[in-house]
Amino acid sequence: MAEAPAARGASFVLHHHTSGAAEAPPLERLRTSAFAERTVIHHSDQGDSVRAEPPTELLVPEADTAVHVCGPDGFMTRVVTEATAAGRPPGQLHTERLAPAAPPAAGDEVATEPTVRIASTGIGHPVPADRTIADVLTAQGVEVELSCEQGIRGACPTPVLDGEPDHRDEVRTPDERAAGDRITICCSRARTPELLLGL
Numbered sequence: 349m350a351e352a353p354a355a356r357g358a359s360f361v362l363h364h365h366t367s368g369a370a371e372a373p374p375l376e377r378l379r380t381s382a383f384a385e386r387t388v389i390h391h392s393d394q395g396d397s398v399r400a401e402p403p404t405e406l407l408v409p410e411a412d413t414a415v416h417v418c419g420p421d422g423f424m425t426r427v428v429t430e431a432t433a434a435g436r437p438p439g440q441l442h443t444e445r446l447a448p449a450a451p452p453a454a455g456d457e458v459a460t461e462p463t464v465r466i467a468s469t470g471i472g473h474p475v476p477a478d479r480t481i482a483d484v485l486t487a488q489g490v491e492v493e494l495s496c497e498q499g500i501r502g503a504c505p506t507p508v509l510d511g512e513p514d515h516r517d518e519v520r521t522p523d524e525r526a527a528g529d530r531i532t533i534c535c536s537r538a539r540t541p542e543l544l545l546g547l
């Protein structure tokens with residue numbers, strides 16, 4: 349994604365977000381690339397995440413610029429949310445999935461705007477299509493544990509007491525998914541209109 353604009357002399361900054369410094373091989377390629385000086389590497393396990401500190405370029409919309417984001421669903425949702433809140437119009441936002449979204453199983457419905465209900469309070473929180481469950485809960489002051497916010501480290505699995513998760517992370521095993529008793533709230537959604545969370 350970066351090599352093509354670099355080859356034609358385009359002006360850009362590449363922000364590469366990882367869950368941790370252990371992801372050495374791809375980082376080494378970036379550090380030795382022709383655009384190494386225009387590459388900024390962020391590690392979530394060091395507190396350097398899009399949520400903690402969005403890149404400045406993301407938050408300063410200019411007429412002749414655009415944002416291209418590639419990654420897991422939760423990560424892309426966070427980037428698009430931050431950029432939209434900063435005033436970037438949809439036409440400046442381009443997303444590319446790492447892999448096709450898993451299609452719903454035959455006969456399954458996917459709730460586009462599910463409600464997550466907190467068991468300890470009984471309060472339900474609607475989750476708009478452009479926000480994650482984690483986003484909604486933290487905005488409502490519900491304490492949740494987060495790390496990568498990309499569905500790749502497994503820091504946020506949250507107990508599900510009722511309802512069926514639509515798993516979109518990359519860390520849960522098939523057996524864990526089938527059990528349906530926990531959900532990675534940074535990226536997953538729901539197949540049922542409501543999820544009751546053990547929070």
Ligand code: FES
Nearest residue numbers: 495497502504534
């Ligand atoms: S915060 Fe990393 S998997 Fe959800």
